[in-house]
Amino acid sequence: MSTARFDELIHAPTRLAIVSLLAAAQWADFKYIRDELGLSDSNLSKQLSTLESAGYVEIRKRFVGKRPRTSASLSNTGRQAFDQHVAALQRIIARSQQGANGGQAAEAGRSILGR
């Protein structure tokens, strides 16, 4: 079991989109990620390099016939970080809802005492 941990690296919108896509996949082609997210080659390369440096993503290069093909997948570290990030997001929402309920209860208490 892992703990909830907010991850600033994953939090960035483009990287969140990439990691979310890869979290649902075993692997995905570079072109698939680029097309689905509407990114440029250079932007996607840059973001994947950042994620690879953090150990979150594994890049695989292979040849299909004579054509090079690049695919990416989430590493175990990346998958764990993603799960922890999702848990952190859920926790933030749960706390916010608890706060809202607490606020309503406090307001109700104040209105009763005020009578």
Added chain:
Amino acid sequence: MGDTQQSQPAGTGATAAEAAAELAEIQRRQDQVIKAVLVPVWYWWVFAAAIVAIGAARDSHVLVVQAITIPLAVLVMVVLIVATIPTWRRRVQVNSATQPDGRAAAAIIGMIVLVDGVTISTVISLAANHVPHPVTIGCAAGAAVLVITGPLVNRYLRRLMLSQARQQRNDAPQAGVSAP
């Protein structure tokens, strides 16, 4: 609600509204991958056309038409079936935890049995009543069942995979928020 959305837990760098938006984005991307691995609607129409072509060729009783149409239609069906094998999906491979389980297999087998059952029973009953072109009509009936049930099975698989993905996400993490 507005007030609660602005509350920002210490060390997290996100408000509740941002967290909700991020979770929605994650859900959307997951849906995108699942959609990419499921067969498109045209798949069922092409498959149905191949079935009808076989039936019509059989009823034509013209050897040349049969010799060309039936192998061609079978080839189309084989290509369509092979294209659904996960390893042939070159662009993206769905996460193993999200892949369809026994319920999905049961739905697909059920659909095949239904299509075959409708086709064969229609052909037999029409032939018994000496109705002209029984195989064409029977295959058309089976094809109609396929184009109706195919997208329904697709929708069921999508829902199943999404719920498995959601369950997997909910099962994984535990405990409280900590700063990176």
